[in-house]
Amino acid sequence: MNALSIAVLLVGLLAVLVLGGYALHLWRRVWAQQRAFAAAESERQQRLGADLRILAGSLLDEQLPLIEGAIRIKVLLDNYDIQLSSHxxxxxxxxLFDATSGIPTHAGWKALTAVEKRQHEKHFSELELQHKAAARKAARWLLDEGLQQPLAHAC
Structure with a gap:
C-alpha cells in the first residue's frame, strides 16, 4: 500500500467518524425531544384528570349546572382518553352534548330573543329531568373507578 492510499483511507475513516459523531449528536437531540414530549404529555394527562375530578365532583355537589357539566366533562374526556370517553x-x-350542540353559546346566546331562550331553557330542563340520574351515576363512576385506572386499561 502506498502513502496516497493510506492518506485516502485515513481521510475516509475520519469522515466516517465525524459523520458518525454528528449522527449520534442528532439522535441524542431526538431522544431528548421524545423525553420532553413524553413529560409534557404526562403533565397534560395529569392536568386533564384533575380537571375531570373537579368537574365530576362539582356536578355531584350541584355546584355546576348539569348540562354545562356534562358538556365540559365530555370534551375533557375526549381529550383525556377516548376509550374512557366511549365507556x-x-x-x-x-x-347531552349532542342534544345541546345546536344551541348557541356566548354572543350567540345573548343575541337570542327571550322566547328563544325560554325554549332552550325548557329543553335544558327536560334533558336534566331525563338524564340527571344517569349523569350523576356516571360522574360518581368516573371519580370512583374510571379515573382511577391506568389510561391504557381504562375500559
Missing part, C-alpha cells in the same frame, strides 16, 4: 357510563355525557 357505557360516559354515554350520557355524549347524549
Amino acid at each position: 357505557a357510563y360516559c354515554q350520557v355525557f355524549h347524549t
Whole structure:
C-alpha cells in the first residue's frame, strides 16, 4: 500500500467518524425531544384528570349546572382518553352534548330573543329531568373507578 492510499483511507475513516459523531449528536437531540414530549404529555394527562375530578365532583355537589357539566366533562374526556370517553357510563355525557350542540353559546346566546331562550331553557330542563340520574351515576363512576385506572386499561 502506498502513502496516497493510506492518506485516502485515513481521510475516509475520519469522515466516517465525524459523520458518525454528528449522527449520534442528532439522535441524542431526538431522544431528548421524545423525553420532553413524553413529560409534557404526562403533565397534560395529569392536568386533564384533575380537571375531570373537579368537574365530576362539582356536578355531584350541584355546584355546576348539569348540562354545562356534562358538556365540559365530555370534551375533557375526549381529550383525556377516548376509550374512557366511549365507556357505557360516559354515554350520557355524549347524549347531552349532542342534544345541546345546536344551541348557541356566548354572543350567540345573548343575541337570542327571550322566547328563544325560554325554549332552550325548557329543553335544558327536560334533558336534566331525563338524564340527571344517569349523569350523576356516571360522574360518581368516573371519580370512583374510571379515573382511577391506568389510561391504557381504562375500559
